[in-house]
Amino acid sequence: MKLLFHKIRIPLIAGLLVVTAAFTVQAQNPRIQTISIEHLVAKASRTIDVNVDERLMKMAAKLLSDKDIEEKEIKQLVAGIKGIYVKSFEFEADGQYTTADVESIRSQVRGPSWSRMVNVTSKKDGGLEVYLSFQGELVNGLAVIATDDREFTVVNIVGPVDLDKLAKLEGQFGVPDLGIETTKAKPKNDK
Amino acid sequence: MNEDYLWDKSGEPDPQIEELEQILAPLRYQPKPLELPVVRRRNYFSLAAIAATLLVALLAGGIWIKSRKQQTPPQQEIVKFVPSEAEEKEPSPPAVVVTNTDLPRKSIHKRNKRIFTKHEREEALAAKEQVLLALRVASEKLKLAQRRTQTPPPNQIKNQHKVG
Numbered sequence: 001m002k003l004l005f006h007k008i009r010i011p012l013i014a015g016l017l018v019v020t021a022a023f024t025v026q027a028q029n030p031r032i033q034t035i036s037i038e039h040l041v042a043k044a045s046r047t048i049d050v051n052v053d054e055r056l057m058k059m060a061a062k063l064l065s066d067k068d069i070e071e072k073e074i075k076q077l078v079a080g081i082k083g084i085y086v087k088s089f090e091f092e093a094d095g096q097y098t099t100a101d102v103e104s105i106r107s108q109v110r111g112p113s114w115s116r117m118v119n120v121t122s123k124k125d126g127g128l129e130v131y132l133s134f135q136g137e138l139v140n141g142l143a144v145i146a147t148d149d150r151e152f153t154v155v156n157i158v159g160p161v162d163l164d165k166l167a168k169l170e171g172q173f174g175v176p177d178l179g180i181e182t183t184k185a186k187p188k189n190d191k
Numbered sequence: 192m193n194e195d196y197l198w199d200k201s202g203e204p205d206p207q208i209e210e211l212e213q214i215l216a217p218l219r220y221q222p223k224p225l226e227l228p229v230v231r232r233r234n235y236f237s238l239a240a241i242a243a244t245l246l247v248a249l250l251a252g253g254i255w256i257k258s259r260k261q262q263t264p265p266q267q268e269i270v271k272f273v274p275s276e277a278e279e280k281e282p283s284p285p286a287v288v289v290t291n292t293d294l295p296r297k298s299i300h301k302r303n304k305r306i307f308t309k310h311e312r313e314e315a316l317a318a319k320e321q322v323l324l325a326l327r328v329a330s331e332k333l334k335l336a337q338r339r340t341q342t343p344p345p346n347q348i349k350n351q352h353k354v355g
Binding site: 048050051052056057059060062063064074077078084085086088118120122125128130142144146153155157163166167168169 | 307311314315316318319321322323324325326327328329330332333334335336337339340
């Protein structure tokens with residue numbers, strides 16, 4: 001037995017190191033997988049699905065103008081971001097998604113690199129959780145999980161994110177209102 | 192003269208023929224075992240090496256030519272960078288389709304600006320729209336989180352009034 005262990009000692013240690021490294025990298029990766037909630041597309045009355053990886057981010061950034069103030073702000077904001085992923089489902093009836101669906105996302109932000117910054121739970125307005133992923137002292141990812149009776153949204157940004165700037169961007173870009181918050185009263189001076 | 196000696200040595204010998212016989216005697220057939228020539232195995236290594244070198248050179252040449260073609264933007268499909276919607280509102284020169292392929296390379300990569308092909312530009316525009324949409328969703332949710340964390344619950348205010 002000792003001889004066998006002696007023979008396989010080095011490959012065993014190497015293998016363990018590789019596995020450990022793979023798990024560490026996976027744990028530090030702020031990319032959230034949303035395959036587990038793909039089935040909700042069939043139930044949703046409205047779905048927003050955004051998948052922009054690093055290559056597309058760079059291409060999109062090139063089209064953002066430096067002359068336009070709004071686009072310049074966005075360009076600065078997305079500089080360094082490696083990916084933006086959004087999955088948002090709106091349903092016509094209550095209870096179309098389960099706690100297991102939410103948990104499949106939530107479990108991914110329980111790693112050591114993630115920190116929950118905001119957790120608001122309300123029976124009337126639903127739940128809203130904001131998580132930040134850190135690499136050392138630097139933010140390298142953002143995750144937002146918004147749940148409501150008839151809505152389930154997951155936002156995942158990979159890369160350095162300025163939360164203040166991102167929050168201030170609401171109502172800009174000339175993008176038509178998505179009507180995501182249609183069920184809630186929106187302040188008039190929101191823009 | 193009887194020529195039988197010449198054919199089968201039966202007639203009277205001819206001195207001239209005898210002389211010729213003596214001269215040619217060493218070349219007469221002498222039975223001896225067959226000696227096959229030793230077959231030398233030819234060494235094909237050098238040939239193979241030359242062939243391989245030629246093949247590698249041809250491959251390298253092909254790749255180089257192909258890469259040169261790829262570096263040069265495809266003719267007729269080069270679309271100059273078109274400004275975004277905001278820029279389009281301003282009076283600016285319209286998008287230009289470059290068809291003159293005799294232009295020097297410097298003009299194609301003017302000021303190091305990346306020029307997209309038609310397909311790339313469409314992809315980039317779609318990506319830009321997606322990014323804006325995603326940022327809007329993210330921004331709305333963050334703003335909502337800010338509002339919810341900053342605003343006190345409405346019931347609390349009501350209770351304060353009741354107490355007051």
